[in-house]
Amino acid sequence: MSEVERRSIDNLMAFHSAPTLLGVKCANLISFDGNEETMAEYLREFTAKLSDSGLCAMRLCKCRDRTLVYIYNEKMLSAWLGMPQVRDLLSEYGYTADMSMGGKLLRLASRMNCGSFPHEIGAFLGYPVGDIRGFISNSGRNCLLCGYWKVYENAEKARQTFKTYDRCREILFDRLNHCPNLFRAISKEENI
Numbered sequence: 001m002s003e004v005e006r007r008s009i010d011n012l013m014a015f016h017s018a019p020t021l022l023g024v025k026c027a028n029l030i031s032f033d034g035n036e037e038t039m040a041e042y043l044r045e046f047t048a049k050l051s052d053s054g055l056c057a058m059r060l061c062k063c064r065d066r067t068l069v070y071i072y073n074e075k076m077l078s079a080w081l082g083m084p085q086v087r088d089l090l091s092e093y094g095y096t097a098d099m100s101m102g103g104k105l106l107r108l109a110s111r112m113n114c115g116s117f118p119h120e121i122g123a124f125l126g127y128p129v130g131d132i133r134g135f136i137s138n139s140g141r142n143c144l145l146c147g148y149w150k151v152y153e154n155a156e157k158a159r160q161t162f163k164t165y166d167r168c169r170e171i172l173f174d175r176l177n178h179c180p181n182l183f184r185a186i187s188k189e190e191n192i
Contacts (some may be wrong), residue, residue: 001038009042010182017071018168021055021186026080026126026167027072029060036125037069049183061112068112070105070124077101077124085129093120128153 001009001033012030019025032039039059046057063129078101080086087097093111095104104124122132127149134143134152143150147162175185 001041005035005038006042008184009039010176013071013182014172014185015169015177018172019165020071020073021182022168022172023073023076024168025073026076027070027124029121029125030065030071032068032069036062037068039069043069045154046183050186053186055186058109060109063113072124076126080126081123086123089123089129089132091121093118095120095153101104117180122149125149130154131158133184 010033012032013021016030017028020028022084035169043045043059054076055071055073056074056099056157057069057071060068062068065191075184081090081101081104090104091097095107099107107177108121108124111120119132119136120174122135130153131149131151134159138152140150143152144155145151145158148165149158151158176182
């Protein structure tokens with residue numbers, strides 16, 4: 001992959017997944033267009049360089065000329081998916097308590113379709129269950145606040161979370177301006 005391609009992917013990853021890359025959020029989903037081989041090479045490198053930190057990346061689906069990449073912190077995601085209210089929500093969509101996290105991710109990937117997302121995707125992105133249920137019951141309308149997700153409960157808490165996510169993005173882009181690549185930028189120590 002060329003240096004221009006790498007920098008472009010680094011910037012997209014930083015913009016769309018900074019909270020996860022900096023350990024604040026359990027997961028993010030990013031849509032990429034372009035060469036599938038280049039993306040596969042980047043994801044192999046991501047896994048090789050960041051697996052010790054608990055960060056993982058997987059191609060969730062490929063639709064036409066877009067690739068959806070799921071970035072997650074394995075420990076944080078496991079803890080989140082293990083919460084009773086999240087387990088209850090996921091059970092409504094066929095996820096069982098005895099499924100491994102890998103099994104759950106494979107099921108999620110199998111439920112992805114071009115142009116539509118299964119409702120439970122919000123659980124895999126760490127969204128509050130009340131907001132996921134609010135989105136479903138309101139068909140995506142009538143939210144209290146729209147930011148990183150549509151908020152139906154506790155708008156003030158969500159507003160603070162959005163500010164934290166914005167701060168993660170600022171920090172990571174600042175690091176990228178001083179580092180040769182995203183992998184080095186992630187490894188820098190700094191309080192958020």
